[in-house]
Amino acid sequence: MNKNDLTLEELLIAAKKSKDFTRIERSINGTKIYLSYFNTLVDHEIIQKSLLPYLNSPFLKNIDDISDKLPIEDITFTEDVNEIYLKLYKGHVILQNEHSPNECILLNIHNATLGLRQNNDAENEFSVIGPKVGFVEDLDTNLNLLRRKVNSQKLIIEEMIIGNMSKTRVAIVYLDGITNEQHINTVRERLKNLNFDIIWDTSVLEQIIRDHKHTPFPLLLSTERIDRIVYTLVNGQVTIFSDGSPNAISGPATLLDFFISPEDYYLNWVLGSFFRVIRILGILFSVFSSSIYVAVLTFHYEVIPKDLLGPLIESRANVPFPPVLEVLFLETTIELLREAGARLPTKVGQTLGIVGGIVIGQAAVAAALTSNVLLIIVSLSALASFTTPIIVMGNTIRILRFFFIVFSAFLGGFGIIIGIMFLLGHLFRLKSLGSPYIVPLYPFRRNSLADSFIRSPLSTLNKRAPYLRPKQLMKFYVKEMRIHKGDLNDEE
């Protein structure tokens, strides 16, 4: 933290400049005491019920009684100006007596929930099955939610203050004896070395502490779902919370983590695997479909099956632009719709969906700006990009799409494969908190494939991912359960 070489007086004078600073005088047993606080930060109910009535009353004999007798939990005695400074702005009340004005008593009367939403539904990462509670903007609530799921002495929460303006509380959470120390140390080091004014959100933290700056890929998993964070913790990852942010970030993350939805685990493994495969195929489709359209229609008319050739040419016959412009036009339209939908209030958003999706699409075809076939391809691929369980990844996917469109526009199929090469080369280089990003694909880990493209039965997922180098590999030991299935073996 940066040192303020202020004296207490200077501090109070600086604070007085603000209108919401309050300084009142009371007395205990004839000794004058001063209360200083920001009335915008404190809970007035507590002040009126638990603080003021006791002052001026014979209930308190002297100043030292305060910590014993006042019904307030968090009371500290300090002379440290820095601490006073910090806590004053966090909603503490400073209590000074006239004899020794430097010895302050700090009472925590912070109104922590003032102005925060009460609703903590997981809105952005919805799942049909399973809990729907998500994190909120308050750090303590979030940690409370977390402790409720993980009842273990292994759950360690470390706290630090970050941001020279915001003084945000940031918590590092991990499981002691499971998470590899190297990861914890990396996170600690990076957070310690971080210099920033205001920590708006954990996503800002993510951008600052990530390993590579020049990549569209999210390198740490950011989520608002509790179950997801618990899952990462249990697997041996480190989680970072920051006060004021409804998202927690977890690392080291891998590429595949971003395509996994908690719902995969709430469904039977057959269904879970099926949906996961569908999702991954959908994402591949989303990345490549429009660039393949451009490549085929601009350079490789030979690969079109003979029965498809007629419909394709017919639908394009009246479009005056080359396929690239056609695709870019439609892709940009979809991006606009998405962006508008994200900014608009929910109710207007629905109307927009109808106007955008149906009216504009049809009109574009009728006006011969695009072809029918392309309209289907582009809207399907937009749809597929929204199946990513983590929204940030969905954005990455859409960026990648443009990258491939440009490549295919210039070099056709060869351009696409060159683009794939660059993408693979890029992915092979990426690291998340110092460990490889596309593990288990490379470095190849065969036994981690059980929970990658498919989701194996829960009883087989009793090991932590070895690539996280957990200190304890087994999550639990499977007990054999004798269940009569009613087959040939049971008839004996």
Added chain:
Amino acid sequence: MKNKISKQKGILGRGILTFLLIMGVSGCAPQKVIDEIGIMHTIGVDLVNNKIMGSVLYPDFTDDKNLMLVTAEADNLTTLKTNLDLKLQYPMELGQLRVLVLGDTLSKAGFSRVLESLNKDPSVGMINVVVADHSSRQFLQSIIKSPPLFLSDLIEQATEYEGLPDTSILTMQYQYFGEGIDVYLPNVKLDNQNKVELNGMSIFKKDKLKLRLSQKETFLFKTINEKNKKGTYPFKIRKNEKEANIGIQSLSGKHNIDINLAENEVLIKLNLNCELKGLPNWMDIRKVEELQQIAEKSMTNDIENMLVKLQKNQVDPLGLGMIYRSKSKIWSEDDFYKRVYPAFRFKVRTKIVFSQYGVVK
């Protein structure tokens, strides 16, 4: 700190530079936008005054899916393409070519110059080649009102179900370059109502037309040459002074060709599973063995006759030369066709099993 920032800028700058370089460099990749090229579906080649006359059928999708016909003359295929392009709005592309029709003038004079130049063009895919019984231009003229892929679909369908031999430009190359086998291609002709009809096949010696087989012979040829044995075989049956012509439908089967070098004998075994249809009322279905024997005998006879016909015309579409070559240590193509092949005797053993009877009581 300062150093670090400038280095990062370097990475970003280099990335953008690379991207721009790649794009700038490759900016001029040749485009063939799908609606700005002429897509040839069918090409007919004739020989007129020792010049190649090419007639091309191509679909015009902007105009009610009509087929268009354009014709040009040239000394070779490469200039033919140029001469065609000179008459058209868009450049012609070979990549979606489906059918090549050889006019009778060309097939008699030899198709080698067409085949060899198509063989060297990588944009040519799998093409069906058919032989017209007169000018291919006239032939294409008559299918101009049909859907664009009419001819190629027709050939595909007939190859799959109706006993037409499975050929393409690849088999043609195989047979043309390979020793011990001759090229054969399906025939097309116009019937008396000026409609297209596939009819039998033509056999070439090297690249020159030598012999045409009828549809019935072609089917028999297919049964002893290909795995797919679907097709129909008609034969006559005479009993108690009653006569009928029965068609059996072959469903599947197996064949085996073996050459006995010592006795100069070609042994052909053929097993067919057939469906019996349209049995006359006076025939007793329970006496199916009798019917089988008649069919087998008739088929054996026909196949033997067909083989002898091939032998007499000095053509070998069956690839007996290849079989001979695989069995003997010494091989000379000339020697085989001059000396060995004419001396072959053919022995055919046919076995027909009626596995289905149709709706018969």
Added chain:
Amino acid sequence: MKTTIKEQYLVSTFFTFFLVHSSQTGLALLGFQDNISKNAQQDAWVSVILTGIVIHFILWLIYKILDEKHPDLMAIHHYCYGKVIGNCLSFFVLLYFLLQSLTVFWGYIEIIQVWVYPTLKTWQLGIVLGILIYYLVSGGFRLLTGFSFWGVVLPSFLLILIYFPIKYAKTTITLLPILNHSIGDILLSAKASTLLFLGFEWILIYYPFIKDANKSQKWAQFGTLYSTILYLIITLISFIFYNQEALQHTPWPTLKMVKIVHFPFVERFEYIFIFIWLLVIISPLCISIWACTRITRRLTRIPPKISLFVFLIMIVTATTSTKDFRSVEKISTITSEIGFYFIYTYIPLLFLIKHIKMKRNKSF
């Protein structure tokens, strides 16, 4: 000169399989059948097996040459010939590797030009590929290993396509009669098929990058075995798909065979095949250039990124220097000739010299 590599840059032992196998497959797989069957005709598959066996032996020799103390070619050259001569010889090996990368680089550009973009200029493709290679090679050996792994695993689904020519081929009698060619013909064909396996000798350079390298021989041998089997299968299939005479009239038999593949959603699979093939050739291409930069680094103080840049400029310039389409074939013949003598003469020689020297050192 440091020869030990930091732990974090090493690759697992079993990746040797993919490194060796991917170096042996590549551009040659697209059209080798006409070359190897020129002499032994339908018996050329015997030559492939023969070559495979010899390559196993040479690989064994290489593993005998390399040891803990001398983990790469440069160290061995130093040990056997002293500093000056050793460095000179390493430099010649560098030139040979550079020639190999040039062959693949040029060959692939030629295929792209012939099959897909006839009017695209060589320098355009050259610069695009050059930038790609620079980006990948500058990622280091671990990244290249990743490419060799995925360059083997991903394209192996193309093996399914074997079904099409097998279904298409009417007869297998083109493989008969077996062994009616003289031993001389078969050996000549075996010489032609040596070209297919070239590339495994790069292990002389990347050996120190393998974890527990002395245990990796098993994997290297498996890699070679897999390549042999793959080549054998492709050879046999092309021999029944074509006959010998048609084969000689077909410049890229594998590609032409892919022409018959068609699915309801895509036709003319050879275009896609050619593009996917970049995934196969990129890792041998990059590893050979990487080997060059590694040799340079060990001989001089030039940083790898600079030497990599220089080598790429050299390769791109060489490809654009001549427009004659026969030069690709010429350069490929020269490379395979040098490669032939390198692995069959130089490596056994090196083996002998090293062992004589070792014995002498022991006796002193």
